[in-house]
Amino acid sequence: MNRLLALQKVVELGSFTKAAEALGFTQSAISQMVTSLEEEMKIKLLDRSRNGITLTLEGRKIFSFIENILLQYQIMEEKVDEIKGLETGVIRIGTISSISCHWLPKLIKTFQEKYPKVEFILHQGDYTTIPEWVKNGEVDFGFINPDVKTGLDTEFIKTGELRAVIPQTSVLAKQSYVRLSDLAQEPFLQLEEGILSEPMEAFHRAGLNPDVKLCVHDDYSIMSMVESGIGVSILPELVLRKTNYNVKILPIKPVIKRKIGIVKKDKESLSLASQKFIKYLFTKVDTLP
Secondary structure, X not given: OHHHHHHHHHHXXXXXXHHHHHHOOOHHHHHHHHHHHHHHHOOOXXXXXXXXXXXXHHHHHHHXXXXXXXXXXXXXXXHHHHHHOOOOEEEEEEEOHXXXXXXXXXXXXXXXXXXXXXXXXXXXXXXOHHHHHHHHOOOOEEEEOOOOOXXXXXXXXXXXXXXXXXXXXXXXXXXXXXXXXXXHOOEEEEEOOOOOOHHXXXXXXXXXXOEEXXXXXXXXXXXXXXXXXXXXXXXXXXXXXXXXXXXXXXXXXXXXXXXXXXXXXXXXXXXXXXXXXXXXXXXXXXXXX
């Protein structure tokens, strides 16, 4: 297994030296592991040149299998820990930026006070990628809108309001609220959320076609663009709670809300650590902003 891990780390970092430092081996040991793996498989896996280290054509064909083996091995080790009754493990979460910033820090901190040996790995995604990560085992569960059809176990957590984000120089910034029809007349910056977009659904229900100028995957990039006067947008009120951007945040009439829930593996496949964290999360719903 160390040989597969060595190869993965060399590919990830593009260097035998950096891989050795990351894994706690000598450079020669890492090189010998990779060479031994190539000899066993009877194919060349890496191209070594002055420009760096890259996978060969043959290496690219099998690298995804190697990554899957390493992932499954880690999951097996966690299951062994559970069988032994250890309160350790890795919790892999697919998340969106508003949840990462405003829910998870406090939840993780208080959870780790009780289970200090539990490690968290967060993957930032959207309503399309997060369910796929759950299906292929890259994450244990993730935060999405439960209206997204995934074919997986989904639980509703709570709703949150969406707000308009307006440049300070816009005439709309002088209003106490905005209507969807107002926003549809302005250059619109759409938050790319994957298979479902709550703002776009609201526009379509109202029979409106916003003038979409850009689709951006990050809330904070959108706020920076709105600040620059490129256009207007609609973002979760949750992500707008802590911002230093010079923008105007206004309520929308009619109110637009989004649902927040989790999509997860079946209980038999979930690690004990993930099961406990999900259970803990639901005990704290009323305290979440």
